[in-house]
Amino acid sequence: MLDIKQYKFWLCPCTQDLYGDEVLEHVHQHALEVAEALNASDSIPFEVVVKPNLLTSDVIQETFNAANMDPECAGIITWAHTFSPSKSYILGLQDLRKPLCQFATQYNEEIPYDTIDMDFMNENQAAHGERELGHIFARMRWNHKVVFGFWKDAEAQKELGDWMRVAVGVNESRNIRVCRFADTMRNVAVTDGDKVEAHVKFGWTVDAWPVNDLVPYVDAVTDAEAKALADEYYDTYELVLDGRDPEEFRRHVEVQAAQEIGIERFLEEHNYNAFSDHFGDLGGLKQLPSLAIQRLMQKGYGFGPEGDWKTPAMVRLMKVMTAGMKDAKGSALMEDYTYNLVKGKEGILESHMSEVDPSVADGRIAIRATPLSMGDREDPARLIFTGKTGPAIATSLVDLGNRFRLIIQDVDCKPVEKPMPMLPTGTVFWEPRPNLKVGTAAWIYAGGAHHTAFSYDLTADQMVDWAEAMGIEPVVIDANTNLRDFQRDLKLGEVYYR
Ligand code: MN
Numbered sequence: 001m002l003d004i005k006q007y008k009f010w011l012c013p014c015t016q017d018l019y020g021d022e023v024l025e026h027v028h029q030h031a032l033e034v035a036e037a038l039n040a041s042d043s044i045p046f047e048v049v050v051k052p053n054l055l056t057s058d059v060i061q062e063t064f065n066a067a068n069m070d071p072e073c074a075g076i077i078t079w080a081h082t083f084s085p086s087k088s089y090i091l092g093l094q095d096l097r098k099p100l101c102q103f104a105t106q107y108n109e110e111i112p113y114d115t116i117d118m119d120f121m122n123e124n125q126a127a128h129g130e131r132e133l134g135h136i137f138a139r140m141r142w143n144h145k146v147v148f149g150f151w152k153d154a155e156a157q158k159e160l161g162d163w164m165r166v167a168v169g170v171n172e173s174r175n176i177r178v179c180r181f182a183d184t185m186r187n188v189a190v191t192d193g194d195k196v197e198a199h200v201k202f203g204w205t206v207d208a209w210p211v212n213d214l215v216p217y218v219d220a221v222t223d224a225e226a227k228a229l230a231d232e233y234y235d236t237y238e239l240v241l242d243g244r245d246p247e248e249f250r251r252h253v254e255v256q257a258a259q260e261i262g263i264e265r266f267l268e269e270h271n272y273n274a275f276s277d278h279f280g281d282l283g284g285l286k287q288l289p290s291l292a293i294q295r296l297m298q299k300g301y302g303f304g305p306e307g308d309w310k311t312p313a314m315v316r317l318m319k320v321m322t323a324g325m326k327d328a329k330g331s332a333l334m335e336d337y338t339y340n341l342v343k344g345k346e347g348i349l350e351s352h353m354s355e356v357d358p359s360v361a362d363g364r365i366a367i368r369a370t371p372l373s374m375g376d377r378e379d380p381a382r383l384i385f386t387g388k389t390g391p392a393i394a395t396s397l398v399d400l401g402n403r404f405r406l407i408i409q410d411v412d413c414k415p416v417e418k419p420m421p422m423l424p425t426g427t428v429f430w431e432p433r434p435n436l437k438v439g440t441a442a443w444i445y446a447g448g449a450h451h452t453a454f455s456y457d458l459t460a461d462q463m464v465d466w467a468e469a470m471g472i473e474p475v476v477i478d479a480n481t482n483l484r485d486f487q488r489d490l491k492l493g494e495v496y497y498r
Contacts, residue, residue, distance in 0.1 A: 001273070007171070060088055182280075185306040279375045302333075388456060390456060407477070
């Protein structure tokens with residue numbers, strides 16, 4: 001489900017023909033050396049390939065248009081090795097539709113004090129060239145990323161690698177296809193929005209299907225298939241019967257197994273990678289899909305409940321942006337439920353009715369089948385767990401009528417103080433930065449939803465870069481947030497993002 005393309009990034013050295021062929025050959029050789037070092041780095045998640053020196057306006061247009069047409073090219077990395085007059089970039093940048101990072105690096109780490117002469121200065125003038133190059137992006141209001149630092153430096157490599165994941169998110173956003181079983185919950189504002197504008201801005205396809213078009217796919221799952229998958233569940237998870245008869249419990253679990261298989265077949269057949277449902281509109285389904293959806297989210301599908309179509313798309317985006325990441329801790333749908341207001345122990349209990357993604361689970365995962373206390377179906381079997389601890393981000397994409405805003409919050413996930421034996425859902429407990437009081441007020445002022453797309457593995461900076469690339473408004477709530485400045489920034493956004 002998370003097999004994405006073998007994306008490549010094009011390293012394009014920026015130069016000109018003023019310094020002779022020898023210098024141009026050095027520039028090319030140095031680019032090969034930089035690419036080799038980047039490709040050997042654990043921080044660089046995608047292959048870097050060297051492209052011909054960007055010498056003239058013609059070469060630049062040719063290279064950038066080739067990048068547009070190559071589905072495996074996720075972005076361009078420029079490096080102004082020498083001076084490179086930036087009017088040469090104007091026509092190419094007018095055509096370029098792939099993300100671009102200006103890697104403001106330099107071949108040599110140190111000034112060679114004893115030998116430096118004018119030949120060296122001509123060949124190695126990144127400080128000079130990067131400014132000329134940067135100017136044209138500013139002049140053209142072309143949204144690009146700047147990563148500054150020595151190419152062997154771990155921090156610079158990490159920043160470049162983080163941007164690569166953003167660039168893949170920009171490319172893959174166009175492949176996000178959300179299937180909506182049922183419409184948005186009646187009268188709920190924040191989960192709704194302009195689906196046409198989402199298609200224009202993000203490239204997302206958002207389609208509606210009657211839930212009863214899904215039901216035959218679930219009904220067509222054979223008993224043997226459902227039993228085999230339920231066996232896998234029983235081997236994988238602990239069971240908490242809550243006094244239920246084991247055979248009756250097993251029947252609830254098999255309903256979810258058939259739903260997992262049936263929903264996945266429907267999504268595969270219709271080419272969707274994200275979906276939403278609604279507990280109040282389940283048609284012929286026997287239970288609210290719970291364990292079924294939890295497993296599908298873990299496989300890489302985006303999901304949102306109550307007809308929310310923006311959160312499933314964002315969850316899918318995060319899963320794609322973090323695909324293949326070593327030691328990933330997980331990206332998931334979350335929902336703000338209940339505060340703990342006790343001084344020194346403040347935080348928000350995150351959960352959902354039942355559909356919480358076990359990819360964020362820490363340790364033991366158990367199956368329970370308990371009443372939902374909403375809707376009119378059988379008690380759904382679901383997975384129960386506690387989330388991992390550590391820093392993470394919560395994001396909410398909202399439609400403000402004239403624009404989308406992406407609210408991005410730094411949070412710290414903490415252990416819950418005590419077990420919650422009566423609560424039959426997966427949970428995460430976090431404290432927003434800078435603290436519960438300011439972080440929550442800022443989130444509310446910004447119009448953030450109760451549903452969030454949450455990730456331990458992406459940073460606020462990455463989500464800001466993604467939002468900027470999409471041309472929407474990012475707002476960040478972090479350790480430096482104070483409400484007076486934050487509210488002013490929201491007002492400034494009203495002016496800028498018309
Ligand atoms: Mn909800």
